[in-house]
Amino acid sequence: MSHIVMVVDDEPDTIDLVRLVLESEDIDVIGANSGPECLKMLDASRPDAILLDLMMPEMDGWETFHKIKEKDSTIPVSMLTVKSQEFDKMLGLHVLKADDYITKPFGRKELVERTRALLGLT
Numbered sequence: 001m002s003h004i005v006m007v008v009d010d011e012p013d014t015i016d017l018v019r020l021v022l023e024s025e026d027i028d029v030i031g032a033n034s035g036p037e038c039l040k041m042l043d044a045s046r047p048d049a050i051l052l053d054l055m056m057p058e059m060d061g062w063e064t065f066h067k068i069k070e071k072d073s074t075i076p077v078s079m080l081t082v083k084s085q086e087f088d089k090m091l092g093l094h095v096l097k098a099d100d101y102i103t104k105p106f107g108r109k110e111l112v113e114r115t116r117a118l119l120g121l122t
Contacts (some may be wrong), residue, residue, distance in 0.1 A: 003119050004028045006047040008038040008064065009080065010056040014104070018051060021108050022115060035059030035067070042071050049118045051102070054081040065098065076118045078102055 005027055007018045015031035022029050030047065032038040036059055038050070050068060054061035065077060078100035102114055116122050 002026065002028055003049070003121070004030060004045075004047045005115060005119070006030050006032060006038065006041065006050045007080075008032045008035065008050060008056075008061075009053040010034060011053075014053070014080075018111065021111055025112050025116070027115065027119070035061070035064030038064055039067055039071070042068065046072060046075065049076045049078070049099075049115065051078050051080050051115070054079055076100075078114065078118050080104060080106075 003026075005018075005022060007015045007029055009015050009031075010033055012031075012033065015029070015033075019029040019031065030041070032041055034056060038052075052061050052064060052068070056064070059067075061079060061081070065079070068075060068077060076099040079098045080102050082104045100114055100118055102110070113122070
């Protein structure tokens, strides 16, 4: 069974990198370049998990996260960010109830392991 992960990031290179890594692990990747694009895509299809950048123009990751959960609270979401401050990690995991938190830059092994865990494949 194929799994689909949506990567939401305003940097196309990040989406391309995640796609390259995860598709080599038989995980399909769809990309959205903004929060609004992500939400529009969710109206048409439901991914198995979402990797969501925090720092985006127009609609940041926190606002996008809330809107995703309003649409479908069962989709697991992992926050992606260049920030490694403990405050942001605690906010994302404990206050907002994100399913995981991955700090950029991330290595191939970490990305694969954490995405597989998010999908319930471990």
